[in-house]
Amino acid sequence: MHTPHSTRRTMLKKLGALTSLAIAAIGASLPAHADDKVLNIYSARHYQTDESLYSNFTKQTGIRINRIDGKEDELMERLRNEGANSPADILITVDASRLELADRMGLFRKINSPVLNSRIPANLRTDTWVSFSTRARVIVFNKRMIKRDQVQTYDDLANPKLKGMVCVRAGNHPYNLSLGAAMIAHEGEAKTEAWARGLVANFAREPKGGDIDQLRSVGAGECGVAISNSYYLARLMRSTQPEDRKTVESLGLVWPNQQTWGTHINVSGAGIIKSAPHADAAIKFMEYLASDAAQVYFADGNNEWPAVPSVKADNPALRTMGQFKADSLPVEQLAKNVATAQKVFDRAGWR
Numbered sequence: 001m002h003t004p005h006s007t008r009r010t011m012l013k014k015l016g017a018l019t020s021l022a023i024a025a026i027g028a029s030l031p032a033h034a035d036d037k038v039l040n041i042y043s044a045r046h047y048q049t050d051e052s053l054y055s056n057f058t059k060q061t062g063i064r065i066n067r068i069d070g071k072e073d074e075l076m077e078r079l080r081n082e083g084a085n086s087p088a089d090i091l092i093t094v095d096a097s098r099l100e101l102a103d104r105m106g107l108f109r110k111i112n113s114p115v116l117n118s119r120i121p122a123n124l125r126t127d128t129w130v131s132f133s134t135r136a137r138v139i140v141f142n143k144r145m146i147k148r149d150q151v152q153t154y155d156d157l158a159n160p161k162l163k164g165m166v167c168v169r170a171g172n173h174p175y176n177l178s179l180g181a182a183m184i185a186h187e188g189e190a191k192t193e194a195w196a197r198g199l200v201a202n203f204a205r206e207p208k209g210g211d212i213d214q215l216r217s218v219g220a221g222e223c224g225v226a227i228s229n230s231y232y233l234a235r236l237m238r239s240t241q242p243e244d245r246k247t248v249e250s251l252g253l254v255w256p257n258q259q260t261w262g263t264h265i266n267v268s269g270a271g272i273i274k275s276a277p278h279a280d281a282a283i284k285f286m287e288y289l290a291s292d293a294a295q296v297y298f299a300d301g302n303n304e305w306p307a308v309p310s311v312k313a314d315n316p317a318l319r320t321m322g323q324f325k326a327d328s329l330p331v332e333q334l335a336k337n338v339a340t341a342q343k344v345f346d347r348a349g350w351r
């Protein structure tokens with residue numbers, strides 16, 4: 001079954017499905033350039049609570065939303081191919097490194113909104129894109145195999161005492177590159193490279209799978225400790241599946257680096273497309289996303305924290321996980337270090 005040919009066919013089928021969806025959803029709105037009652041969103045986020053998020057905006061403003069849901073990289077590729085003819089007004093995606101890449105591709109226009117400037121903390125926005133929720137990169141360990149005080153910092157994971165214990169996804173994944181980028185900002189390139197080498201030397205196995213696979217492997221005792229985004233742990237904590245309950249019971253959570261620069265956080269965010277046919281509606285939508293009600297929906301859809309500090313997430317898993325000191329590094333600075341992080345991880349052999 002899994003010949004390269006069938007893989008290619010699946011990929012083509014996926015692309016085909018995406019294209020026909022696009023024609024169905026967006027084709028109809030193409031003549032509506034002068035119609036500001038329409039907004040075209042390309043979104044790499046698609047969760048159940050997002051439906052209310054979008055319908056509430058339409059209720060409040062009368063602006064109808066056409067949405068293309070897709071994988072992050074597919075949507076960026078699509079925007080690149082469509083160029084100035086793109087019907088897209090807004091791109092919503094995850095990870096500062098991807099938002100920065102979209103910016104470097106020239107996809108975004110400058111945003112100047114007093115509402116966004118006052119609602120979203122300065123370290124969570126740039127001139128061209130804005131974060132609407134945050135997630136943390138945490139340490140999760142097997143309570144039977146590892147003591148909490150052995151894994152208090154990212155640096156601890158490179159300690160030779162943890163040889164054969166560490167599981168983590170591939171080094172070239174944006175989540176890890178962003179963590180590396182933050183480390184470079186705080187500790188410098190040389191220290192980050194030494195850390196990556198130590199981490200690789202401690203691997204329980206070659207990196208494979210996503211964060212949730214690492215969590216399950218820690219639960220099963222195949223690894224002693226893993227690095228994961230907080231929302232994957234929250235998702236497991238909220239699961240009613242017996243095997244997930246069992247996994248969660250064996251896991252301990254550490255907020256890394258509480259005595260130093262804080263736990264690395266990343267974001268979900270959005271930018272307005274340079275050629276946006278409905279720029280006024282787009283800025284209205286961005287400002288709407290920063291409103292109290294939309295913040296709750298947006299964050300809760302993926303078990304994240306609202307970017308607006310006064311809005312409190314009412315999420316049972318996040319409440320259980322508790323408070324922590326988050327890294328306050330500006331997302332823009334983080335994103336700028338991602339290319340260096342890739343080189344550092346390549347040299348360290350973190351594939």
Ligand code: FE
Nearest residue numbers: 094211229232
């Ligand atoms: Fe994810």
